Amino acid sequence: MFHEIYPKIFDPEYLNKQPLPDSYLLFFDKSYVFLQKTDAEYHSENACTDLPENGLSIPKFKYFGENIDRLTQNSYYLFSIDDDDYFLALNFDSDKGDSLQLTGEKIDIFRKLSPKSTAFAVLVGYHIYTWLQNRKYCGRCGSVNLRSDTERALICPRCSQIEYPRIIPAVIVAITDKDNILLTKRANSSYKLPALVSGFLEIGETLEENVKREVFEEVGIRVKNVKYYGSQPWGIAEAVMIAFTAELDGDNKITIEENELSEAAWVKRQDVPILNSDISIGQEMIQKFREGKL
Numbered sequence: 001m002f003h004e005i006y007p008k009i010f011d012p013e014y015l016n017k018q019p020l021p022d023s024y025l026l027f028f029d030k031s032y033v034f035l036q037k038t039d040a041e042y043h044s045e046n047a048c049t050d051l052p053e054n055g056l057s058i059p060k061f062k063y064f065g066e067n068i069d070r071l072t073q074n075s076y077y078l079f080s081i082d083d084d085d086y087f088l089a090l091n092f093d094s095d096k097g098d099s100l101q102l103t104g105e106k107i108d109i110f111r112k113l114s115p116k117s118t119a120f121a122v123l124v125g126y127h128i129y130t131w132l133q134n135r136k137y138c139g140r141c142g143s144v145n146l147r148s149d150t151e152r153a154l155i156c157p158r159c160s161q162i163e164y165p166r167i168i169p170a171v172i173v174a175i176t177d178k179d180n181i182l183l184t185k186r187a188n189s190s191y192k193l194p195a196l197v198s199g200f201l202e203i204g205e206t207l208e209e210n211v212k213r214e215v216f217e218e219v220g221i222r223v224k225n226v227k228y229y230g231s232q233p234w235g236i237a238e239a240v241m242i243a244f245t246a247e248l249d250g251d252n253k254i255t256i257e258e259n260e261l262s263e264a265a266w267v268k269r270q271d272v273p274i275l276n277s278d279i280s281i282g283q284e285m286i287q288k289f290r291e292g293k294l
């Protein structure tokens, strides 16, 4: 999965750090990320490690030459991976993308970025960017929020309301019936591969109740033996995906909720497609079922 970057170590703790020339700088505007398009020559000159397949990488501050001071003053510390610090470019306007020699890509590009630590850094950075964008103003009194120097938080200077990052819990569930798994295709989504049933937690629900409700709403069946499988940060939706396995309980007749899904079907183990991707926890569970490990 894209967040499994071992032996690299991710450290999410907020520190009031200043960037160094070798620190990374992430640029986002709406649903786009702006990356450095590099070639083999640049990489050999700068002694970078792996050249990503599509030539897209996260730029370092030193890449920006005379713009370094301006970018340093308009940056926000995000996290570190090993000894590398990552910052967010504040007030970035994509109209300036060209002058900074950056390439704008839809955020979905994270699925194709390598190494995994790049994909992970882009998605975690995007999550924090989205939070800052959506919390510019205090939700209680409407004043402009200020960024805390001591923790990852926004503080209202007028009423002292504190806003912490928003992480929305969502469940995803692999539903099986003996040698069959229930695969779906989401309606109105750019994601074309088979998916599992998933959905956001409602206030007052347990995760297990969330699984049972979501399954019944989306595909009209009941499930039992709901068991925790694992979890994955999913910054594209400001979410954490909490994955479960569950078994069919009773009638296997599928009734799809057409607003959410375009297709849903029981698929025999030997007919489960090879996805050639292990980006998401849903894809991992589908592949494990195919291999008889789930």
Ligand SMILES: [Zn+2]
Residues within 6 Å of the ligand: 138, 139, 140, 141, 142, 143, 156, 157, 158, 159, 160, 161
């Ligand atoms: Zn306020």
